[in-house]
Amino acid sequence: MPGPINWIIWLVGTLLEGSVVVFALKTNSLRRYLFLNLYMGLSFLVSVGRLEILIRWGYTSLEYAYFYFYSDALLTLGLYFALLNLYSLVFDEMKVERYLRLAAVVLLGGTAWFSYAVINQSSHRLLSHFAFELSQNLYFVGLVLTYVLWGAILKLRETRTRLIQLVLALGIYFSAFAADYALRNLYPNLQPVFQYLTSMLAWILPAAWAYAFLRVNDEARLEPSRLAAVSR
């Protein structure tokens, strides 16, 4: 069973996830950032569901493991759509929704096909393993898409502060997990530290998004610091 520190980390994470939706409601941002809030709302519900399963069946039970990995695949799918929500907001003035939808469907289909192709070679528990593989593959797709979006934001000289904060938080979130994975493999003897650190990384996204909804006005713009200075 998890220790007291694990329970505290989990509780704080769950509260942060719930607070994102509450702050979005409070600032009337729910519809504009619908998929971001759906993802956070779903994360909150899944967290409560995991707690229920963990208490009833135990940490090492198959029930908890399967519920955890199936719900994780669902959440990663939700995160993928949240990322697409950010794409549509960044490119909303270019009227390219049609192409974004096409790219999203092809990318999701391609990832699902790749996941199936991999597990089809090595596993007889197709559905369970597929959910896990799809979740991990979508994570990498999300990582690459976030960096592409950040490049587009720089190129388009985006100035909407809240949108930039939301995208940057997502970039930091993905990058932190990648760095954590690398460090876990470099220093396997520090497992007692990483078991807490990895769980705490999940705070990054809800904390940053909650801050963005609560403190950063949707109309706020960054100062035009990149104006070219022309000599007279």
Add this chain to the structure above:
Amino acid sequence: MSRRLIVLLLTMLVLVGAMSLKTVVITHGDGSVIMANGSAPVPPVPWKNGSAPVPPVPWKNGSAPVPPVPWK
């Protein structure tokens, strides 16, 4: 080239890049979960051990017939 084809090309590039990155990372990793949503404690992967076919032993010495593995 139409815009639709350009979109498809870019999408494929993202997919190939992401899957290549994943392959590189997994090859050098310990097989544990890379990313998990939420702060809940990650359970051990239930299907990690057990169902993969046992490979032939690469260090076979001599020409005697190999007995069946008793602990399969």
